Amino acid sequence: MTVLGTAALVLVGLAVFVLGAGLGHGAARRQQEHADGTDEARALVRTLHAVELAAAPLRAGLTPDTARRAARRLRPLLGTPALALTDGTSVLAWDGAADHHREQLLALLADPSRGRTLALSCDDGSCPVRWGAPAPLTADGRCVGALVVFAAAESGVHVRAVQAAAGRLSLELDLAGLDRARAGAHEAEMRALRAQISPHFIYNSLASIASFVRTDPERARELLQEFADFTRYSFRRDGDFTTLAEELRSIEQYLELARARFGRRLRVTLRIAPEVLPVTLPFLCLQPLVENALKHGLEESVERSVVTITAEDEGTEARVVIEDNGIGMEPERLRAILRGTAGPSTGIGLSNVDRRLRQVYGDDHGLVIETGVGAGTKITLRVPKFRPGVQAPPPP
Incomplete structure (x- = not known):
């Protein structure tokens, strides 16, 4: 499957996860009957557009600036109190509450014995973060970081949503790598011409x-x-x-x-x-x-x-x-x-x-x-x- 084809599947999957909690069987039937004239279909279009906007900054690579812009747009979309992007060694961006969990997050991600989700401890009784769901960010087949969403309690919807969102962000990182390769090839061609x-x-x-x-x-x-x-x-x-x-x-x-x-x-x-x-x-x-x-x-x-x-x-x-x-x-x-x-x-x-x-x-x-x-x-x-x-x- 092509990169664009995979991107389309990830987009649709993420949109379904984000909207799924609010669409009952009746709403789904109405969406089927009225095509894209319904409120649900319009919401789906808005969601897909929001996902595109959230992922777009990573086309320039995974940096503190691009991570911050992506996190700021992605957290409201996923509806979590906090969201983080890491590069494997540091927290590039933390959007939302409870950023005092930064060091704890890095320690948990570095633990090879951890499970698929994270249990966070905190002495602050008002802290809205007690649980986290990480998903790897990949580029050219390598893990280059993680996307993590946080909540007060474990949520299967958030696990699926963060996996789909990380897949979409990873596609942008793959495209960023292709852009760098293309730029390198172009520079090599220019050097060859100048040497000629x-x-x-x-x-x-x-x-x-x-x-x-x-x-x-x-x-x-x-x-x-x-x-x-x-x-x-x-x-x-x-x-x-x-x-x-x-x-x-x-x-x-x-x-x-x-x-x-x-x-x-x-x-x-x-x-x-x-x-x-x-x-x-x-x-x-x-x-x-x-x-x-x-x-x-x-x-x-x-x-x-x-x-x-x-x-x-x-x-x-x-x-x-x-x-x-x-x-x-x-x-x-x-x-x-x-x-x-x-x-x-x-x-x-x-x-x-x-x-x-x-x-x-x-x-x-x-x-x-x-x-x-x-x-x-x-x-x-x-x-x-x-x-x-x-x-x-x-x-x-």
Whole structure:
């Protein structure tokens, strides 16, 4: 069963436990007859919504702040005088009365001989807490803490309710782990792309700048500024997306540095429709493709390299084409590159960009590459002009 499917079952189970005490057989029949127009059905919807609100803070992980916000919303829902969330070694949050039981709670939870419920002792005759029901909080199959509800006397309803509630909170902790894993994978992809910015290119760019210091100091200053702007953009950390205008500006800086080295051997043509400049696309999506074009057109060929970059408006999409007259490659080698099986340092940029485009826009928006030995390479990508959740950060 999927995580979402399990979440749905836990939600319904918790709602049934919370509402069960107030629904007699007659109310259940009326709910069956009148569907969601009854008071009970509306109460069920409100309960499900309240459970979602209570569990949501843990999507950011199990911390004192998220535990406090979850406990504050969950305790009124379960109708207990006190509720606690722990991380196994400390009480992260205690909501309600009798928080003088904190140390006793930790001792009881640490006792391997304890039963399924907790019996709490207290010298305060007015204390409303004499009994507790713990349920484990899990993440990635590991116990990471506990949810505990307290009452004056043992209650089977509370035992079942706290188990269902802990299951729902655990789902959020699982999702938090997936978010962290996804963020780590994304960061790894960005590091791979930045590493793909060839150290040889950086070295050669600085060497080209140095060659102009005496002969043309003004040109050297201009190139140094281009180099600084290019590296600042390429190694920025804010946001997963950028605009086509910003990406093209970085590419122009990259090409300016390349021209300083290769001179007339490199000819670049840009055909950019102004209306597609604001389109949002994944960060560092085009630069690896342009670097690939230069690599196959210049560094592996003695002939003059011609690179053409086109961006066109196609209704609901922007179409970007990067074409070179380089050495090309065999189709089987291209397929191996896109599968990531061509070698640890081969085609990282192409496969990375292709994968990210598919993740963001779907499999029908991967790279379309036309190539052949000695026939150059043509790379086409299509980017929707609007996609929910895809937004570039504001300009600095």
